Amino acid sequence: MDKFIEIDKIAYDYNRLDEEGNVEGVNRALDGVSIDAKRGEFITILGANGSGKSTLAKHINALLFPAEGTVTVDGNNTADEEKLLEIRQCAGMIFQNPDNQIIGTIVEEDVAFGPENMGVESKEIRERVDESLKAVGMYDYRESSPNKLSGGQKQRVSIAGVLAMHPKCIIMDEPTAMLDPQGRREVIRAARALNDVEGITIILITHYMEEAIYSDRIYVMDAGRVVMEGTPKEIFSKTEELKSHKLTIPQVTAVAVALKEAGLNLPDGILSRKELVAELARLKKE
Amino acid sequence: MDIEVRNLTYEYDSGTPQAVRAVDDVSLTIPGGQFVGIVGHTGSGKSTLVQLIDGLLKPTAGSVYLDGEDIASRKFDRKHMRSLIGIVFQYPEYQLFETTILKDVCFGPLNMGLKQEEAVNAATDALLRLGIPRESFGASPFEISGGQKRRVAIAGVLAMNPKILILDEPTAGLDPGGREEVLGLLKSLNESGLTIILVSHSMEDVAKYVDRILVMNEGKIFMDGNGKEVFSHVEQLEEIGLAAPEVAYLMKAVHDAGIPVATNITTAEEACGEILRALKN
């Protein structure tokens, strides 16, 4: 199957400056990282603070360039300067704080900003704005002022702003960290819908294990390296290994693991409420 | 040290057409030594309320009292108050400003009058407790990851050894290991007598750690009680953008599947015990 994103053994160093601003050394933030995503895949990246997730994410839309190795997005190498614009339009990015990402004073103006900058003609902008707002369920708010919206709504407007540029991939770097439970659900639901319905490749970075259970595959990073890779079921069956990387398992999985340890006959890797309830109902019958 | 808030109101851009009433006639008392959680939808007024309590914002109406003294009164010793109450902001970027991590965390203690050496000791201790290794002390607080910035910001306040610690979403952006460590640290500080006010979007965290939950909605206190009380009103919480902890939904589903478990459960440990009990009978 075709690899839409292919990151091959990349390394990245941040310069370490002394108090006068001279380079006194380097911090290796990424060290031999290889990650790939098929077209339309939903990938989650987990990892401790400082493990290199954000640094890696910035390589995918060519905000950073590897010191070693290569990054290829939709067949274009980020080292190829002529392809930079294309790569940046193809891979959109969403960050943690919705307030820093919204510039317009009216929702639809904000969403139009990206395509306007790309030089899209005005009739098409109108269409793109409408379809993007519909895709994230914010069409009814198109004439609202962003500062009247909740955090989850603002974050969905930021996603619509990226969508209006017709990306093939959206990279979300902790998009729900500042949101209330409902906002968190709205954003994850929007990401899943874009993936299912529009076939957009999603790279989600999160510290909420619950948000990772819907992805096709998970990569776990630690100290600048990829240390685990697999389906959510595979990854969340390895409680101890995850703990050693400062991670954990979803709350439902934790309950299942504790029940198993207490002697109940349960399988590994239970992720959702539904699965656990079904297993418990089976045990009750037996 | 008791905190009392009486008829507190705050409007941003007060007196202009854009005025926003962020805190609306709130009254409450937080006795010394309590571990209080504040939850509420985005924009419900949590950050505004804690900044009023810390005296960083001046109320549009109403007052804040510390041990009965009005913090707005002329006689009130503000400098002393700064060393009693520490606040960690929601966005740590706004808190960091020095050229190195160590200098940043030393700033508060030095400002309080500690000698250089004492300040360095306090800062070192706080940084290590927050999981920042010595090798990183010389790095710029701007050139580290998001979660590392938050750890440094928390250390900066901890190093001042406050009596009341206010933390606005201190675990947002922390990895799960760090979240447990920080919350465990808060719990132990609370046990040693500190008053802790924790603003959080994680229902799981407040259910597990705090004594009392304040639920805010549109600038008002919507509910005030312990975890069991507050999370027994799931529908009302959902109406205002919140939720119960994940295990509460799990227990409801288990109950609906015909296994007779109690449903007023808010932590994973309780859930496990309750399911085992119900299956054995």
Ligand SMILES: Nc1ncnc2c1ncn2[C@@H]1O[C@H](COP(=O)(O)OP(=O)(O)OP(=O)(O)O)[C@@H](O)[C@H]1O
């Ligand atoms: N601007 C910078 N200058 C120097 N070093 C940096 C810079 N930004 C990050 N680093 C370092 O690079 C490493 C990786 O940081 P990165 O931000 O990619 O981590 P992360 O996995 O996104 O962490 P978090 O979960 O805290 O967001 C860390 O050791 C960090 O201290």
Ligand SMILES: Nc1ncnc2c1ncn2[C@@H]1O[C@H](COP(=O)(O)OP(=O)(O)OP(=O)(O)O)[C@@H](O)[C@H]1O
């Ligand atoms: N500097 C400001 N100027 C104008 N309005 C503001 C300002 N800061 C906050 N507000 C408004 O005041 C209200 C309360 O905001 P506040 O930041 O206290 O909410 P919060 O509960 O902390 O939200 P969050 O969960 O997103 O952090 C919101 O309507 C917000 O838009």
Ligand SMILES: [Mg+2]
């Ligand atoms: Mg990051």
Ligand SMILES: [Mg+2]
């Ligand atoms: Mg806030």
